[in-house]
Each structure stands twice: as structure tokens, then as C-alpha cells.
Amino acid sequence: MLYNFKDPIYEVEELILEIDKRNKRTYAVQIYRQIRTKILNGEIAAGERLPASRVLADEVGVSRNTVVNAYEMLIAEGFAYSITGSGVYVLQGAILSEERKIANYTVDAFAVEDVDATAIRFDSGTPALEFFPRAKWKKYLSQAYLQAPISALGYDLPQGRPELRSVLARHLKKTRGISCDSEQILITSGTKQGLNLLAKVLIGQGDEVLIEEVTNDNVRRIFAYHTDRITPVELDAEGIRTDKLPPDALPSLIFVTPMHQFPMGGTLSIQRRLELVRYAQEKGCYIAEDDYDSEFCYTGFPPRSLYELDAERVIYIGTFSKTMFPSLRLGYLVLPPALAERFREMKRLNDHHSNSMNQLALMRFIESGDLARHIGRMKKRYKDRRDTLLSLLTKYFPQNKTVGEKAGMHVVSAFPGVNFEEKLLDKIRAAGVYVIPVEAHTLVKGNHRDELILGYAHLDEEAMEQGLKIIKDILTENE
Ligand SMILES: Cc1ncc(COP(=O)(O)O)c(C=O)c1O
Structure with missing residues (x-):
């Protein structure tokens, strides 16, 4: 179906949008992509005002919200900006012209993106990626490339860039009340790598690992490479049932998602968190606390971490896959000081370190307040x-x-x-x-x-x- 938008009131003279009802991509994404292409092709010039959302919505036959969403995506990506009471304008400047230069070959190079985009996927951990502020990220990334010390281009520290670890330590204190030294932080390439390192350092064949009876299956699979003694512990609406922790077991590790049990969604009460820590103390084992999405807590503040209850025994696991984007592949472990050196060595043997330029860009993204704003x-x-x-x-x-x-x-x-x-x-x-x-x-x-x-x-x-x-x-x- 073709829609022809022509209205002399608006500076954009002609906006022909094609909405394909059979396309599984949402209408908002279809509109956003078409306008973006027109900007990149130079069909809409910098400084031009886009049609009012209500008008375009009527012309195209979609809800106003759909157009507003499409415009928000354009704004988030740096293609447009909004002036209250006036409208949405195509942005002028370097971002636009640089994007235009690369547009010709990026379209084909990234065509693979479309394979999955046709389905409606109720995936559990995918952020609203179209709203990620790519232009800002690009700015920090190019700053990292241009300004980083030469050493950052060589083999770097296995535990991660010191600048990122200090900023992250402050960020964790501020946002999660977690007190740790930056030396306790090990930057990983995401939670999965964190768990692999954990398994390699802490689990030997025959060691017992306790995990929640329903948990991300990747977690079970990672541990299953190291031991065949994986014991499920019952869950209820709150999370792991501490009264069901096996009294006679001698586990090496307990894996839990106490803030937001994955996938059932419970939050562990302080009583149970204390019981869990006491159990680990009694057994002399470690607890892996996977805090994968508590940044998005809709009822006040997220509860305090297990880590705070025993920093010698709890390994706190964080990821930027949800707050930034999954392909960034950056996460971190907050380690008991006694374990830090062994984990560094294991990380070095695995991939030496995570990408330094991404780490430096992330440091700026956090330090500038952009991460907090995006969250x-x-x-x-x-x-x-x-x-x-x-x-x-x-x-x-x-x-x-x-x-x-x-x-x-x-x-x-x-x-x-x-x-x-x-x-x-x-x-x-x-x-x-x-x-x-x-x-x-x-x-x-x-x-x-x-x-x-x-x-x-x-x-x-x-x-x-x-x-x-x-x-x-x-x-x-x-x-
Ligand atoms: C329970 C849980 N932890 C962590 C993650 C994040 O994994 P990663 O950091 O490897 O992307 C996920 C991803 O969906 C998850 O379900």
C-alpha cells in the first residue's frame, strides 16, 4: 500500500511511506527505517521539519503513538531532534553526513539483521535496541580510539582497564550500594564468560553445585561441562527455598538469581538471603549472585545484594547486555579479594582481556551520566x-x-x-x-x-x- 504525504504547511515536501501489513516488523520500525533511509539518501534535508505525528499517522493509517515511536527512534539515533511546541526536525551536522557516507555499503553488509526481524520474538532478555543512543556511543568510541594511551592498543590487563573499573566501582556504590575496591572487579565478556571462568576456577569434576530448579539453561550447561553433580533446589514465589538446601551436601558453589529469579521473577526476602549466606558459611562454599536485570526494578529500589552480606563468599555477577546492548559483550565479576588473582589468570588464559576500546567508551558512557539517563x-x-x-x-x-x-x-x-x-x-x-x-x-x-x-x-x-x-x-x- 502506498501513502502519499503532501502538505504545503510542512517543510518536508513529499513523504511517501510504504506500510507492509504482512511484514512482521512493527509499523513504527517500518516508518522509522523508511524515514532514516530518506535522510541518508538526501531525500529529506537537514533542518527540515517532519510532518506532525498526528498528521502523518492519519495519512499512513496508523496510531499517532506509532509515529511518535518512530520519531523517538530517529531522535535516539541522532537523525532528528525535537523542539517542544514546534516539531521534529532533521538534524544537521557531522553525524548525518558521516552516516550518509557509510550508508551505501552498510545496508547490504547488515542485511543479515533482517532474517530474525521478520518474526515476533518474545525473547526474554532483548532490550529495545532501536532506542540505544548510537550517536553518543559512536562519539565515546571514537574518543577512545583517538585519545587512549598507546598501551591500550597492546595486550592489556586481564582484569580490564583501571579507568573502567574505578568508574564501575563508584557506579555500583551509587546504584546498588555495593562497596568494593576496583581491584576486586574483573571485566568479562558478559555473564556467560563470567560463569565459565567461575566454573574453571571453582568447580572440579565430582564437585557439587546447587542451582535453582528452574534457571537459565545456559547456566546448567556451563556447569555441566565441569561436573555431573548439579543439584536442583526447590523454588517458590519468592525464589530459592532455603529450607530445602540439602543439609548433608558439601557444595563448592551455589548459583542464584536473588533479585529477580530467572525466569520465575521472585525476589528473595532478607531472611532467606541471610539463611543462604549462613548455609554457605557453614559449608565453606561460594555463592554466585547473578544480578542480570535489577536496574529495571519498577517498585521502588531493588533489594540489597547478597554480596553485601558476605563479600568474602559471594561473587557478584553483572552484565551490560540489558542496560546497553548484548553484542557489546561486556560484563563484570565482583570477586572476593582472595579469589581475584586466580580469576585474572584464568581470564588471561581464555582471551587475555575484553576489548579495551569498548571498555574505555563504556567508562565515558557511565561517567558522563549517559548510562544512567539511558536506563x-x-x-x-x-x-x-x-x-x-x-x-x-x-x-x-x-x-x-x-x-x-x-x-x-x-x-x-x-x-x-x-x-x-x-x-x-x-x-x-x-x-x-x-x-x-x-x-x-x-x-x-x-x-x-x-x-x-x-x-x-x-x-x-x-x-x-x-x-x-x-x-x-x-x-x-x-x-
Ligand atoms: C539469568 C541470566 N543472566 C545473565 C544473562 C546475560 O548474559 P550475558 O551477559 O552473557 O549476555 C542472561 C541473558 O538473558 C540471563 O538470562
Whole structure:
């Protein structure tokens, strides 16, 4: 369908947008991408005002919110800026002309992005990537390349750049109340690498590892390379049941997600956190605390970390995959001082160190307050998206019980009487919707067959509704 926008009031003379209703990409993304291409091709010039959102929405036949979302993406990417009461203007300056220069070859080079973009994916941990301030990141990255000491181009410190570790130590104190020395921090290439290092340093064959009975299956798989003694511990709505910790076991490690249990969403009370730490003290073992998404806590402040209760015994694991973007591959461990040297050596043997330029750019991104601002904006957006998903679930699946909505980027919804076995999931996938059942992340099979993990942070209302409608149709067919 072709829409022709022509209005002499606006400086953009002609804006022809093509909305493809069969395209799985949301309307907002379709509009954003087309306007972006026009800017890059020079069809819309710097300084020109884009049509008012309401007007464009009418012309194109979408909701005003959709156009507002598309404009916000353009603004977040540095293609446009907004003047209150006046409108949205195409940005003038270096960013635009540099983007234009690279546009010709980037389009094809990154065509692979489109393969996945056609499906509606309720993935649990994908941020709203279109709102990541790429222009700012580019600025910090080029500053890092131009200004970093020569040493930063050579083999660098396994534990990570000292500048980043000091800024991160301050950031953790401010945002999570975590007191640590920058020497305790080891910069990793994300949580998965952190867990691999942890397993290599702390787990020998035959050692026992306690993990929550439902947990990210990658975690189980990583530990399973090192030992065949992985013991699940029962969960309830709060998280790990400390009264079910095996009294006679002698574990080397306990892995937990106490802030926001993955994927079930519980938060461990202070009583249980204390019981867990006491248990580890009694057994002489370590606790790995995976704090993967507590930056997005929608009810006041996130609870204090386990790390604070025993800094000698708890390894705190953080990631920038959710607050920045997953392909950055940067995360960190806060280590008990006694372990720091062994972890550095293991990191050195693995990949020597994580990318120094990315580390330096990240340091500036944190120091400038841009990270905090980005998190603040995303928190608001994710909360709105969570509310939208909850109300759509009530509309299409009123019988469902949904949990885990107080924080993070996903919820778990139980569909009474449904068994999300492979055949049914294949049918849903064939219709263009990707969902992961909780059952895929269980150690004890059979108790979570009717539950789906529904990530919402990266999906707008149209995509969520379309996705849920498709699931609804297939479930109705299946009855
Ligand atoms: C429980 C949990 N921890 C951590 C992560 C982040 O992993 P990484 O830092 O390797 O991207 C995820 C990703 O979805 C997760 O589900």
C-alpha cells in the first residue's frame, strides 16, 4: 500500500511511506527505517521539519503513538531532534553526513539483521535496541580510539582497564550500594564468560553445585561441562527455598538469581538471603549472585545484594547486555579479594582481556551520566510495555496467571490446561511467533509445561498484540 504525504504547511515536501501489513516488523520500525533511509539518501534535508505525528499517522493509517515511536527512534539515533511546541526536525551536522557516507555499503553488509526481524520474538532478555543512543556511543568510541594511551592498543590487563573499573566501582556504590575496591572487579565478556571462568576456577569434576530448579539453561550447561553433580533446589514465589538446601551436601558453589529469579521473577526476602549466606558459611562454599536485570526494578529500589552480606563468599555477577546492548559483550565479576588473582589468570588464559576500546567508551558512557539517563528512559518505556503486555494478556487470556512483573524485561504467564510441547511450539513458530516455555529451563521436568516466558522490553504494542492473537488462534484451533 502506498501513502502519499503532501502538505504545503510542512517543510518536508513529499513523504511517501510504504506500510507492509504482512511484514512482521512493527509499523513504527517500518516508518522509522523508511524515514532514516530518506535522510541518508538526501531525500529529506537537514533542518527540515517532519510532518506532525498526528498528521502523518492519519495519512499512513496508523496510531499517532506509532509515529511518535518512530520519531523517538530517529531522535535516539541522532537523525532528528525535537523542539517542544514546534516539531521534529532533521538534524544537521557531522553525524548525518558521516552516516550518509557509510550508508551505501552498510545496508547490504547488515542485511543479515533482517532474517530474525521478520518474526515476533518474545525473547526474554532483548532490550529495545532501536532506542540505544548510537550517536553518543559512536562519539565515546571514537574518543577512545583517538585519545587512549598507546598501551591500550597492546595486550592489556586481564582484569580490564583501571579507568573502567574505578568508574564501575563508584557506579555500583551509587546504584546498588555495593562497596568494593576496583581491584576486586574483573571485566568479562558478559555473564556467560563470567560463569565459565567461575566454573574453571571453582568447580572440579565430582564437585557439587546447587542451582535453582528452574534457571537459565545456559547456566546448567556451563556447569555441566565441569561436573555431573548439579543439584536442583526447590523454588517458590519468592525464589530459592532455603529450607530445602540439602543439609548433608558439601557444595563448592551455589548459583542464584536473588533479585529477580530467572525466569520465575521472585525476589528473595532478607531472611532467606541471610539463611543462604549462613548455609554457605557453614559449608565453606561460594555463592554466585547473578544480578542480570535489577536496574529495571519498577517498585521502588531493588533489594540489597547478597554480596553485601558476605563479600568474602559471594561473587557478584553483572552484565551490560540489558542496560546497553548484548553484542557489546561486556560484563563484570565482583570477586572476593582472595579469589581475584586466580580469576585474572584464568581470564588471561581464555582471551587475555575484553576489548579495551569498548571498555574505555563504556567508562565515558557511565561517567558522563549517559548510562544512567539511558536506563532511566528505558525503565519508563519498559514499564509502559510491561503494563501493555499485562493488559493484553488479560484481554486475550483472562484465565492466565502471570508472575514476575515487578522487575526486569519479561514475565511468566501460565496458560491453564495447555501443554507447550515441541509440536505446538513449532506451529506457533511457523506462524511467525517465537516463544520459549519455562519447561526449557527446568532441571526437574514436567512441572512447568503450561508456562511461557514473555519478554516485552523490545516489543511495541502492535507486535505484542499481533503475537498474542496468533498464539490465541493456534491454541483455539488446538482445543
Ligand atoms: C539469568 C541470566 N543472566 C545473565 C544473562 C546475560 O548474559 P550475558 O551477559 O552473557 O549476555 C542472561 C541473558 O538473558 C540471563 O538470562
